Amino acid sequence: ETGVTQTPRHLVMGMTNKKSLKCEQHLGHNAMYWYKQSAKKPLELMFVYNFKEQTENNSVPSRFSPECPNSSHLFLHLHTLQPEDSALYLCASSQYITGTGIEQYFGPGTRLTVT
Amino acid sequence: RKEVEQDPGPFNVPEGATVAFNCTYSNSASQSFFWYRQDCRKEPKLLMSVYSSGNEDGRFTAQLNRASQYISLLIRDSKLSDSATYLCVVRPHGSGNTGKLIFGQGTTLQVKP
Numbered sequence: 001e002t003g004v005t006q007t008p009r010h011l012v013m014g015m016t017n018k019k020s021l022k023c024e025q026h027l028g029h030n031a032m033y034w035y036k037q038s039a040k041k042p043l044e045l046m047f048v049y050n051f052k053e054q055t056e057n058n059s060v061p062s063r064f065s066p067e068c069p070n071s072s073h074l075f076l077h078l079h080t081l082q083p084e085d086s087a088l089y090l091c092a093s094s095q096y097i098t099g100t101g102i103e104q105y106f107g108p109g110t111r112l113t114v115t
Numbered sequence: 116r117k118e119v120e121q122d123p124g125p126f127n128v129p130e131g132a133t134v135a136f137n138c139t140y141s142n143s144a145s146q147s148f149f150w151y152r153q154d155c156r157k158e159p160k161l162l163m164s165v166y167s168s169g170n171e172d173g174r175f176t177a178q179l180n181r182a183s184q185y186i187s188l189l190i191r192d193s194k195l196s197d198s199a200t201y202l203c204v205v206r207p208h209g210s211g212n213t214g215k216l217i218f219g220q221g222t223t224l225q226v227k228p
Contacts, residue, residue: 031214042119043159043202043218056215090158096214103149104216106158 002026004107006091012113013081021076021110023091031096032065032074033104037088049074050096081114088112119213119219121203127225132193136201136222138186144208148179150188151202153221159202162188193226200224 004025009047013019025032034046048056063085065077074091088111092104121138128134140148148165163170165177165186176189186203203219 020121033214040220042220045215045217048214094214103164103212104159104214106160108158111156 004091004093004105006107006110008090008110010111010113013078013115015081015083018079019075020078021089021091021112023076023107025072025074025091025093025105025107026092027105028092029095029105030071031094031102032068032071033092033094034074034076035106037090037109038114039044039087043090046076056060078112080114082087083114086112086114090091091093100105117219118142118207118217119203119205121219121222123222125218125223125225127227128193129227130193130195132226133189134193135190136186136188136203136224138203138219140186140203140205140217141182142207143181143203144203145184146208148149148163148177148186149204149206149216149219150175150177150186153200155199155204159218162201187210190224193224195226195228198224198226203223207223 007022031050035043037043045058046060047066067075088109090109091107094102094104150162151159152162153159156186165179168179174191178187200221200223205217
């Protein structure tokens with residue numbers, strides 16, 4: 001496997017379900033990100049992890065819970081979601097170096113539908 | 116005011132045309148700038164970074180005007196395969212150790228035969 005992978009690619013869940021999204025990067029990067037992309041809206045940053053430590057939580061509701069067990073893996077745990085949470089959830093990684101602009105590489109995303 | 120603003124388009128152009136996209140950003144101390152490309156129902160992919168002196172990659176030319184807080188992307192000799200949404204991306208000042216990027220809404224390009 002190369003690049004950034006995400007599973008599942010598609011997920012339909014009810015509002016009372018609990019599910020998890022998984023992301024894995026094979027690029028040797030040390031920073032990982034979760035983004036949300038809703039229709040007709042810009043990508044919204046949700047969480048940032050550098051060296052497994054969470055460095056940004058962009059006012060995300062607690063029904064979204066991230067987990068980063070190591071620099072290669074990132075999870076997004078979902079529970080009691082709302083229909084407006086239906087969106088494409090994208091994971092990204094980068095080689096973060098302080099003070100420089102390092103580009104991010106994205107996984108294919110999980111298309112989530114909350115019913 | 117949005118942190119990164121783009122004209123959403125769509126831009127409909129014939130093959131072979133030259134097309135330019137513009138982007139403005141609100142944080143004058145922003146540090147780094149990129150153009151990403153996103154195909155329909157796919158993930159964004161880095162097209163090119165944007166440097167202060169301007170830079171070119173084949174048919175693509177990116178320009179940065181810090182004084183006007185303005186970024187542009189020029190595509191020459193458009194191909195059908197250039198049809199996509201082009202995202203203007205800015206790394207804001209003060210993003211510290213977060214690596215945070217701000218994405219514009221994107222400009223949609225449709226190249227017609």
